[in-house]
Amino acid sequence: MKVxxxxxxxxxxxxxxxxxxIVEEALHEDGIETVWWQLGTKPVRGCIDCQHCTKTHRCAFDDDGANELIDLLDECDGVVLGSPVYFAGGNGAFTAICDRAFYATCNWESTLRGKVGASVVNLWRAGATTAIDNLNKYFYASQMIVATSNYWPLMHNGEHTEREDRFGAKVMRNLGHNIAKLLKG
Ligand SMILES: Cc1cc2nc3c(=O)[nH]c(=O)nc-3n(C[C@H](O)[C@H](O)[C@H](O)COP(=O)(O)O)c2cc1C
Structure with missing residues (x-):
């Protein structure tokens, strides 16, 4: 199984x-494989509602990672959406790509149905829960099972306080184990 x-x-x-x-380490401990997708720094297009993807399962814009994300969503049994918090939401470039990849996927033979999803966000001070709520909407629209942990899936970066978020790290570990549990049934 792969996340x-x-x-x-x-x-x-x-x-x-x-x-x-941290999530990955817990997944590996439970025998789950992982694969990464990294947002780049190139310009990212927003969805233009051209409907190309509902006919082809590909995004019409092929140069910023959305089609690679579609392929990986198809291939994997679960997905963790990780984002820094930007103005109490996810990173706009990332959510623009997610809009396109998930639209192409949730409108295509329900390929994500029954797969496991979890969102995790990193932040300086505030705005995490609205960002998590927004990211989880991709799973709700895709008939996915949302994995939870023992607290909201966030971690503070410790800047300005110079303190490590040890509780947040425990929440991440627990999330990884819970994803594995859901996948193994
Ligand atoms: C444009 C922008 C908006 C941000 N908005 C918030 C915010 O609303 N709340 C917050 O706590 N941190 C905010 N931050 C700080 C980042 O969430 C934080 O630095 C995070 O740890 C960065 O993670 P990264 O190293 O993975 O990019 C913002 C940063 C940027 C660049």
């Missing part, structure tokens, strides 16, 4: 990546 870890931060080795690696 897709998406890093919706422009920083391939930033806080969101570190947070996702």
């Amino acid at each position: 897709l870890l998406t890093n919706g931060s422009p920083h391939a080795d930033g806080y969101t990546a570190k947070q996702l690696r």
Whole structure:
């Protein structure tokens, strides 16, 4: 079984990546494979409602990672959407790609139906829960099972406080184990 870890931060080795690696470690401990998708730093197009994807299962814009994300969503049994919090939502470039990839997928033979999804967000101070709520909507529209943990799936980056979010790390580990449990049935 394989879980897709998406890093919706422009920083391939930033806080969101570190947070996702904690989830990954727990998944590996439970025998679940992982594969990564990384947001780039190139310009990203928003969805233009051209409906190309509902006929072809491909996004008409092929140069910013959306089609790679579609392929990975098809291939994997679960997905973790990871994003930094930007103005109490997910990163706009990341959610623009998710709009296109999930629209192409949830309108195509229900390929995500019954798969497991979880959102995790990284932030400085505030706005995490609205971002999590928004990201979870991709799963609700795709007939997916949303994995939970023992608290909201967020981690504070510790900047300005210089404190490690040890509780957040435990929540991430627990989330990884819960995803594995759901996948194994
Ligand atoms: C445009 C922008 C908006 C942000 N908005 C918020 C916010 O609403 N709340 C918050 O706590 N942090 C906010 N941040 C801080 C990031 O969420 C934080 O630095 C995060 O740890 C970055 O993760 P990364 O290293 O994976 O990119 C914002 C950062 C940027 C660049």
